[in-house]
């Protein structure tokens with residue numbers, strides 16, 4: 001019985017030690033927002049994020065290239081059917097504007113505001 005308990009304990013300890021590795025960079029302080037890009041709008045999985053490092057997962061479901069600019073930082077262009085990760089540190093609290101910088105897109109609706117708390 002003791003041997004089994006010990007073996008279980010060791011196995012459990014190994015699992016606990018391995019867990020952070022399996023979870024990857026998604027620690028409790030990391031925020032990820034999935035941003036769907038299409039003609040001509042953005043759909044954000046979260047419209048409110050805590051200040052700090054935010055990973056935007058840009059998923060282009062449209063048929064034109066799009067990008068995402070927020071707080072003076074511009075993502076690489078995302079081609080149709082592609083996904084890019086874009087990491088920005090947002091330290092300023094409030095409503096932060098974002099746009100697509102492709103000419104005409106923001107005017108057509110590819111803009112919005114993200115609330116940083």
Ligand SMILES: [Cu+2]
Nearest residue numbers: 066100102105
């Ligand atoms: Cu666009």
